[in-house]
Every structure is written in C-alpha cells, then in structure tokens.
Amino acid sequence: MGRPRVEIFAAIALATMLVQAPPARSLDSNGLIQNNISTASIAGNGQRYIVDMRMLATDVEQMFLKTGREREGVDLAQPGAIEREIGAFIASRVTMRDGQGADCARKIEKSGEDPANDEGVLVELSFACATAGASYDPTRLLAAQSPRAWQVVTIARGEAKRQIMVNGESPPVAMLEAP
Numbered sequence: 001m002g003r004p005r006v007e008i009f010a011a012i013a014l015a016t017m018l019v020q021a022p023p024a025r026s027l028d029s030n031g032l033i034q035n036n037i038s039t040a041s042i043a044g045n046g047q048r049y050i051v052d053m054r055m056l057a058t059d060v061e062q063m064f065l066k067t068g069r070e071r072e073g074v075d076l077a078q079p080g081a082i083e084r085e086i087g088a089f090i091a092s093r094v095t096m097r098d099g100q101g102a103d104c105a106r107k108i109e110k111s112g113e114d115p116a117n118d119e120g121v122l123v124e125l126s127f128a129c130a131t132a133g134a135s136y137d138p139t140r141l142l143a144a145q146s147p148r149a150w151q152v153v154t155i156a157r158g159e160a161k162r163q164i165m166v167n168g169e170s171p172p173v174a175m176l177e178a179p
Helices: 005-020 057-066 081-091 139-145
Strands: 037-044 048-056 095-097 105-114 117-128 135-137 150-157 160-167
Touching (some): 048 057, 139 160
Antiparallel strands (some): 037 048, 048 117, 095 135
16 A cells, blocks of 8 residues: 555655745855855965865765764764864864965864854864965865865955856865955
8 A cells, every 4th residue: 555645745845946946045146055166265465375165964964874974972962062063173184284285284264054044054264374375175074075066266355356166176266356
C-alpha cells in the first residue's frame, strides 16, 4: 500500500517551494549565498587582511557529516562548541600566503550564525602576513564542500572593489589593488 494521497501532494508542494525559493542574501549587497555558493569579502592593507566568509548552514552541515572523524570526541552540546568547530574547520581549509609564499598567521575572529541571514553561517578570519603581495586560497574548503562549490570573492580597497569567482580547482587569488 502506498502513501496517502495528501502526503504525496504535500511532498510535491514542498519540493516545488524549495526549488522556487529565492536564494539567501548575505550582508554584502554584492554577495549572494545559496547551495554550493559562498562569499568571501576581503579587506586589507598589504600585510593584514580581514576575510568575512558566508555560506549556508546546510552546506556546513554536509561538510561536517563528511568529515565527522575530525570532531571525534568533541562534545558539540557544550555552549559555543559548534561555533568553535565551524570556525576551526573553515580556518583549517582557507589559507593566505605572503609574497614569499609563506603562510600568513591566521586567527578566527568570529564564527557562528550570520546575524543578517538566519540560514547562513559567518566566519571572520584575520591574516597577518610577513610581506606584501599576499594571495588568498579557499580551494581546500571548496573541494571539501562539493565538486560544484564556488565562492564569490570580493576584494575591497577603500571604495574600489574587485570580484572573482573561484572553485576547488582555481589558482590562489592575488590581493592586488582593486580597480
């Protein structure tokens, strides 16, 4: 015996709404987050950079499911544990290198729910580089997310902005002067 007709129609209606639902917008009006598309807004001065990354919580959840062994023994029920683990997970997969190719020192400034989007996650990382000429590399994060994952990277220098789309196979993004 099959499912009751009402349940079938409800499931079809829900699936239709999900497909037609508008994508969630990030705080950055130039950014757009949706399934497998995240944003990174980068501001800096040549040796110190702040990266605000936003993505859907469901994308983070899927990555956590794939990499559950990394959190073996971590009690995620403790207050703030999930936020710390999200920050650590993302920070471990995003790098910035200075002009000499050395990894820049990285610090998690914020991690958790995106206050501008109840479906999103916000992670803010700061990077301190020894020399100018840095490059940003989120490819390990994007590869962990999905073969279809992309990130819209916005580099801001004052009022000037430059945007680039990258995926898990893209070369690092040079932090050149924005146009």
